[in-house]
Amino acid sequence: NDVVSKNFIEQEIDKDLAEGVYDHVCTRFPPEPNGYLHIGHAKSILLNYGLAGKYHGTFNMRFDDTNPTKEKVEFVDSIMEDIRWLGADWEDRLYFASDYFDQMYECAVRLIQKGRAYVCDLSAEEIRAYRGTLTEAGKDSPYRERTVEENLRLFEEMRQGAYQDGEKVLRAKIDMASPNINMRDPVIYRVARMSHHRTGDKWCIYPMYDFAHPIEDAIEGITHSICTLEFEDHRPLYDWVVRECGFENPPRQIEFAKLYLTNVVTGKRYIKKLVEDGIVDGWDDPRLVSIAALRRRGFTPESIKMFIDMCGVSKAQSSVDYAMLEYCIREDLKMKKARMMAVLHPIKLIIDNYPEGETEYLDVPNNLENEALGTRKVPFCRELYIERDDFMEEPPKKYFRLFPGNEVRLMSAYFVTCESFVKDEAGNVTEVHCTYDPETKSGSGFNARKVKGTIHWVAAPYAQKAEVRLYENLVDEEKGVYNKEDGSLNLNPNSLTILKDCFVEPGFEKAEAYDSFQFVRTGFFCIDAKDSAPDALVFNRIVSLKSSFKL
Numbered sequence: 001n002d003v004v005s006k007n008f009i010e011q012e013i014d015k016d017l018a019e020g021v022y023d024h025v026c027t028r029f030p031p032e033p034n035g036y037l038h039i040g041h042a043k044s045i046l047l048n049y050g051l052a053g054k055y056h057g058t059f060n061m062r063f064d065d066t067n068p069t070k071e072k073v074e075f076v077d078s079i080m081e082d083i084r085w086l087g088a089d090w091e092d093r094l095y096f097a098s099d100y101f102d103q104m105y106e107c108a109v110r111l112i113q114k115g116r117a118y119v120c121d122l123s124a125e126e127i128r129a130y131r132g133t134l135t136e137a138g139k140d141s142p143y144r145e146r147t148v149e150e151n152l153r154l155f156e157e158m159r160q161g162a163y164q165d166g167e168k169v170l171r172a173k174i175d176m177a178s179p180n181i182n183m184r185d186p187v188i189y190r191v192a193r194m195s196h197h198r199t200g201d202k203w204c205i206y207p208m209y210d211f212a213h214p215i216e217d218a219i220e221g222i223t224h225s226i227c228t229l230e231f232e233d234h235r236p237l238y239d240w241v242v243r244e245c246g247f248e249n250p251p252r253q254i255e256f257a258k259l260y261l262t263n264v265v266t267g268k269r270y271i272k273k274l275v276e277d278g279i280v281d282g283w284d285d286p287r288l289v290s291i292a293a294l295r296r297r298g299f300t301p302e303s304i305k306m307f308i309d310m311c312g313v314s315k316a317q318s319s320v321d322y323a324m325l326e327y328c329i330r331e332d333l334k335m336k337k338a339r340m341m342a343v344l345h346p347i348k349l350i351i352d353n354y355p356e357g358e359t360e361y362l363d364v365p366n367n368l369e370n371e372a373l374g375t376r377k378v379p380f381c382r383e384l385y386i387e388r389d390d391f392m393e394e395p396p397k398k399y400f401r402l403f404p405g406n407e408v409r410l411m412s413a414y415f416v417t418c419e420s421f422v423k424d425e426a427g428n429v430t431e432v433h434c435t436y437d438p439e440t441k442s443g444s445g446f447n448a449r450k451v452k453g454t455i456h457w458v459a460a461p462y463a464q465k466a467e468v469r470l471y472e473n474l475v476d477e478e479k480g481v482y483n484k485e486d487g488s489l490n491l492n493p494n495s496l497t498i499l500k501d502c503f504v505e506p507g508f509e510k511a512e513a514y515d516s517f518q519f520v521r522t523g524f525f526c527i528d529a530k531d532s533a534p535d536a537l538v539f540n541r542i543v544s545l546k547s548s549f550k551l
């Protein structure tokens with residue numbers, strides 16, 4: 001049965017081990033430090049780390065930093081932080097592709113010596129034109145037959161800085177008639193007179209991804225090089241590079257489908273644009289699905305792992321419903337977190353027959369489904385805040401909350417009956433007046449009569465003011481992610497709602513960044529790591545309580 005539950009990559013690994021192709025497993029996660037990691041990368045990280053764990057192998061963390069144009073130290077640091085947070089442990093196996101530049105250069109020289117690479121003077125445009133199409137073979141470059149000596153000299157000159165960007169490239173000499181366009185003499189080195197964040201000005205030529213990546217894998221002794229589907233057509237080139245450069249124990253590339261989510265923006269490029277255009281508040285804006293954003297929003301590593309597991313691994317491209325991610329965080333938090341009272345849209349409730357100036361401390365269970373979380377003392381007094389929509393002057397049918405003459409339960413406290421209300425000049429209700437029945441105290445065993453509505457509250461003199469941020473999906477997929485006319489994103493205008501005058505029960509002074517709670521009836525919330533302070537609390541709604549997602 002074990003076999004059935006294995007994903008296709010595990011089945012391939014089993015086969016490789018059984019056939020003696022490899023006697024161990026070594027995987028890697030190779031991000032390019034050109035942006036922050038997102039939920040899609042989490043899939044790759046957990047997949048590679050998980051495989052190393054399952055097969056008692058090793059897991060390498062490697063920065064694929066071979067393209068200095070977009071890479072920055074800032075991204076190196078954030079990527080490591082995010083991977084650690086997800087729980088993937090590379091121990092002492094941290095590598096940088098840029099550390100292999102010498103070896104890559106030597107590989108290129110070796111290819112030239114074997115007559116398998118040549119320096120080409122065609123422009124990028126010409127190279128594209130010569131490459132042909134799916135239905136039409138490519139044309140040989142006029143520089144294809146340069147001698148080994150000339151190629152060695154020119155390549156050395158490229159390295160010495162004799163040429164400007166784009167003037168000359170090094171190309172693998174494979175087959176201009178190959179049905180696979182990637183094999184039509186791909187460029188493997190280019191001139192880029194640019195400082196690298198780690199190697200400085202040592203190099204002015206840099207290897208191309210398709211040349212660098214297989215060499216990185218081979219140097220590190222990676223056995224299974226797992227990547228996403230768009231590299232399937234590059235696999236013959238991957239194998240060619242490993243073979244022609246003379247590496248023993250060649251790594252094997254296996255492709256799987258990228259993770260896509262509905263209603264959110266994945267893809268580094270697209271997230272970067274939202275950040276640069278100022279549409280979101282940085283890479284960790286809680287509406288994004290970068291790892292930093294998910295963390296700030298209040299997602300946990302456990303919830304992300306659960307989500308990735310539920311998604312499975314396959315070769316079929318598909319989009320996963322964002323609601324599934326929400327399902328996972330609810331599942332993770334519902335038993336673990338205290339259920340607190342917070343009023344998001346406050347209106348005063350005054351209990352006219354409750355003694356003025358008196359406070360009692362009620363015992364409130366922290367989580368009715370998990371006794372282990374214990375109880376807390378919550379102050380109760382004459383003036384409370386309740387949610388504005390828990391009172392209606394003229395209720396519709398089936399409205400069981402407060403309206404004149406109706407009785408409800410104040411959660412963990414007493415039954416109250418609405419006697420009257422006060423309106424301001426504009427006609428807005430400003431106060432609801434009630435009387436309470438001391439016999440009905442929660443926990444007293446009172447059962448002489450029942451009420452249909454239970455509402456939450458906070459004691460006004462003890463409540464702490466808080467800002468609460470509510471989120472909706474950033475893009476409106478009902479309308480399509482992209483605008484048909486101009487291709488711009490169809491942004492949801494309601495993706496962020498800021499409520500500045502919320503009240504939470506006392507006790508949050510000690511809460512720390514990222515701490516999360518259930519607020520009864522309104523959802524799961526966490527302390528915003530960027531903007532919250534003990535005397536000016538800011539909460540992010542992680543997710544509401546109700547789910548449309550069915551397992």
Ligand code: ATP
Binds near residue numbers: 259
């Ligand atoms: P993006 O497409 O978002 O720019 P990328 O592939 O360019 O991402 P890299 O830093 O090169 O970003 O990716 C590191 C690893 O993460 C690669 O092995 C890549 O295949 C994998 N990866 C990237 N996006 C996804 C995704 N959506 N689902 C699964 N794996 C992904």
Ligand code: MG
Binds near residue numbers: 032
């Ligand atoms: Mg990439």
Ligand code: MG
Binds near residue numbers: 268269
């Ligand atoms: Mg990319």
